[in-house]
Amino acid sequence: MSAASRGLISRFRFLSLDSTRAFQSFSRAGFSSSTEAALSEEDHDHGGGWIIEAKPKIMTPSSRRTGAIGIKCGMTALWDKWGKRVPISLLWLDDNIVSQVKTMEKEGITSLQIGAGQKKEKHLTKPEIGHFRAQGVPLKRKLREFPVTEDALLPVGTPISVRHFVAGQYVDVTGITRGKGFQGGMKRWGFSGMPASHGASLSHRSIGSTGQRDAPGKVFKGKKMPGRMGGKQRTVKNVWIYKIDPARNLMWVRGQVPGAEGNFVFIKDAVYNKPDHSILPFPTFFTPPDEDPSMLEPMVADLGDVDPFMAE
Known part of the structure; x- marks a missing residue:
């Protein structure tokens, strides 16, 4: 043949x-x-799939919005009305746009690929450059795919600003933790160590015995021992948004988020402490034509009668 x-x-x-x-x-x-x-024929686009429009819709309890890519800028602190110091993490959403749309008809799933930041062509591989040119979007520094429901799909090129989220809602933040290298059992697992006197020579920070005798004659898998610490993907759930600044695309959240300053983090609506879907912009926030985001004031969450910095 x-x-x-x-x-x-x-x-x-x-x-x-x-x-x-x-x-x-x-x-x-x-x-x-x-x-x-x-x-x-008007219900389909030229590719055979559903027409994806960038317009506000009604969010249902089963709807699932896309997330966003942020950059950890650092940490600051606020003081509540009782004088208690509360840590605050600062996140920056750097030029997030939809860089690819996956539909059930073509890929078998419904998800949105979000691109953030900027990158020069010489710093990208040829397949990456071809991907961005095929989608017709600028070259992006970081990509992340977020599964969404079919009613939350957005066309390619739609910007995702910090107003995609609402001050006072809870989000889940995923990132790569700080790498601490090879560490011993005391730092890695919190062991107390060996006695500091009476014959414990040069073994004060030892983890002690790790196995048994002839039976079983081995060290069980999963034993807490010295090894590489940090540098893993972790998710901090139910992070409370204190304030958002539309003019600078900044977000203040209570507590810590994974990673070092300058690292990328991925933000999405909380899974367990779900926000009220009636107050969320769906499928995202669309800036009105007559509105200038650079002139808007920061939006602070309603603190209410109970101080949220004290409530657990």
């Missing part, structure tokens, strides 16, 4: 699989073949 024949056969096989996927996606959505034929 010639190479051309093999190419034609693989092409026909791909087309048949593609039509099968499309039929399965319509079946999952509750459409029959007759319903599919009754759909008007």
Whole structure:
């Protein structure tokens, strides 16, 4: 069989699989073949999928919005009305835009890829440059994919500002923790160490025995021992947003977030302490044409009768 024949056969096989996927996606959505034929041409774009519009919608309890990419700028502190010092982390959303849209018809999932920051072409690989050119978006420094529901899809190029979130809501922040290198058991696991006197020569910070005798004759997996500490992905849940600054795309959150200053963190709506969906902009905040974000004042959360810095 010639190479051309093999190419034609693989092409026909791909087309048949593609039509099968499309039929399965319509079946999952509750459409029959007759319903599919009754759909008007204006309900689809030229690629065969649903038209994704950048307009406000009504958020339902089952809706899932996209997240955003932030940069940890540092930490500061505030004092509550009782004089208690409360740590505050400062996050910066650096030019977030939608860089790719994945739909059920094409990729089998519904998600949005968000790009943040800027990067020169000479610092990117050729596949990365081709990806950005194919999507028609500027070169971005960091990419992150967020799963969303179908009603929360946004077209490519839609900006995601800090007003995507609301002051007073809870978010989950994911990042890479500070790397501390190879550390001993006392620092890594909080062991108390060996006695500091009476014959404990040169073993004050030792972890002690790690195994048994002939039975089982080995060290069990997962034993707390010296090793590499930090540098892992961790998520801090239910982080409370104290203030947002639309003019500078800054966000103040209570407590600490993973990572060192200058590291990227990924912010999304809290999973457990869910915010009120009636106050969230859905699928994101769209800046009015007559509004200048640089002239807006910072928006502080409503503290209410109970000081949120004291409430656990």
